Amino acid sequence: MLTDLGITVPVLAAPMAGGPTTPELVVAAGRAGSMGFVAGGYRTPQALAEQITRVRGAGVPFGVNLFVPDRRPVSIEDFDAYRTALTREAARYGVTLPDAPTTDDDHWADKIALLLDDPVPVVSFTFGLPDRATVDALRAKGTLVVQTVTSPHEARLAEESGAQALVVQSSAAGGHSATFTPSRTPPPLPLPRLVRDVAHAVELPLVAAGGIAGPADVTAALRAGGQAVAVGTVLLRTHESGASAPHRGALVDAAFDDTVVTRAFTGRPARALRNEFTDRMGPLAPNAYPAVHHLTRPLRTAATEAGDTRAIHLWAGTGYRHARAEPVADTLDRLAGQE
Incomplete structure (x- = not known):
């Protein structure tokens, strides 16, 4: 999966909706040999299209993340x-x-239409499974379809739905849990154990996410079966982040x-x-x-x-104290052990 996308640094920039993920952050990740995701959640289709255009113009690998509507x-x-x-x-x-x-529904149909009319390399989904017709349509356009899961059961459902790769998110992750059943929070399993459990349940490539704060966390997740990891919280204070000043400050404030x-x-x-x-x-x-x-x-x-x-x-994963005020590339390189 990684080599097909031209990725050489196995530490990806996770999508952070609501402002923290900027086009500049996604481009910086791509230029560092990694890959970022344009965060499509909460954006209008027009705003999403504009961000895709800005990132595509940099000529780097990238993906788009969408929220699957909750119709309960x-x-x-x-x-x-x-x-x-x-x-x-x-x-x-x-x-x-x-x-x-x-x-x-966060403009679901219009965003899918956008991604079918103007395909991107990768589309990832969170909060639930898209219907099989949507997955098949995206795959037919040459888009790699990635599903975020929080358990082996969800992983099996995603594999059956046609997903080609999985982001395995542990409960230590900052921001929203990707669980398909938001009435119940996922158990606090260590990320390596969760990755191993999912690897035994499915045969898809895995990206590990949740609570990754240092190179040792990356190594443990890769040894457990991940092809790569995805990080979000540790990027919140980077130069390219769009996180608010109060949010950045709270991450290093002893009061929190x-x-x-x-x-x-x-x-x-x-x-x-x-x-x-x-x-x-x-x-x-x-x-x-x-x-x-x-x-x-x-x-x-x-x-x-x-x-x-x-x-x-103040969205934050358990490794929030490791977020540094530095370029995105420096954070990704450090986590990948390439300093």
């Missing part, structure tokens, strides 16, 4: 209860919260000494730095993505603009 119904009662619980936070920032749940898996910000389990919001709202948040994501978005935006880390979604 949202409990109006649970939504209203959580909205009420957020009233104090809304008043703090003077924002108005949505009155009703938004359950959009732990991470927690929470639904507080989006209604879907995600690992973040523990803060006041996760402590207060985490136990109350319903399993309701993307409704909770849209509900809390005005709060998170206002908190970020104010630099108030008490209420920002």
